[in-house]
Amino acid sequence: MADQPENKTVDKRVAHRYLRKGIVDEKDYERYVKSLPDLADRAMPVEASIEHDEVDDEGGGGSTP
Numbered sequence: 001m002a003d004q005p006e007n008k009t010v011d012k013r014v015a016h017r018y019l020r021k022g023i024v025d026e027k028d029y030e031r032y033v034k035s036l037p038d039l040a041d042r043a044m045p046v047e048a049s050i051e052h053d054e055v056d057d058e059g060g061g062g063s064t065p
Helices: 015-021 026-035
Strands: none
Touching: 015 026
């Protein structure tokens, strides 16, 4: 990996695939991950609510009018 890797090669969602295919070197990847700053103190809590929808016997979602 170069000094500044491309975002697509270190994206958490695809990094393991690239490691398996040999596109990204495992040691370089680990070194890169360890070099990232810890930004946990800048995280903000997220509040969410989910409305409950009944599921009918046919497997469809949503509410029946």
